Amino acid sequence: QVQVMESGGGVVQPGGSLRLSCAASGFTFANYGMHWVRQAPGKGLQWVAYVRFDGGNKYHADSVKGRFTISRDNTKNTLYLQMNSLRDEDTAIYYCARQGGDYYGSWYFDLWGRGTLVTVSS
């Protein structure tokens, strides 16, 4: 079954850190670019970060640049998001999403996980 599944969410204090994971199965993970997209409670979708299929290129949204880092381990079929210096406004469901099309692919998200909730609160 082709799927991605996030984990690692939880409650963290402002200024704290958290690492999210996304386990992929049912497809050749190493052939696909991957993204993180988040959704604050009751709000819309916001793109967070992208990593190329081989880890060679990484992009981050301005709102998280310098605080969050996307990475991947193709030997473990796993995507990561290291989140440091967390703020109240980072509270959201974080979704892992696969880039449409393999290798250099295209800019859309064709497979989504169920998400993991991150709550930043004192």
Next chain:
Amino acid sequence: QSALTQPASVSGSPGQSITISCTGTSNDIGHYNYVSWYQQHPGKAPKLIIYEVTNRPSGVSDRFSGSKSGNTASLTISGLQAEDEADYYCASYTISSVGFGGGTKLTVL
């Protein structure tokens, strides 16, 4: 603040057609054919329904169609059904990032 502008809500009766607009700039929608649309039911993950402006993934009903003119993309849903009631988001590539619209809540009357 969303990168792309969508109406907050639209509504229609079963069997009717509705169109949701998504307005960007010459740096995103107007420059790239990387517009996509997502459907999200409450408590669920988003689902891709249109990619690269006009393409439908396998398994998505042909009642969903996409188009683009200048800096504005549109999603049209024909033959509205009760299960179409959901939030809809547009997205577009821009340099080294992706912008989403604020979302449109579709109500089927």
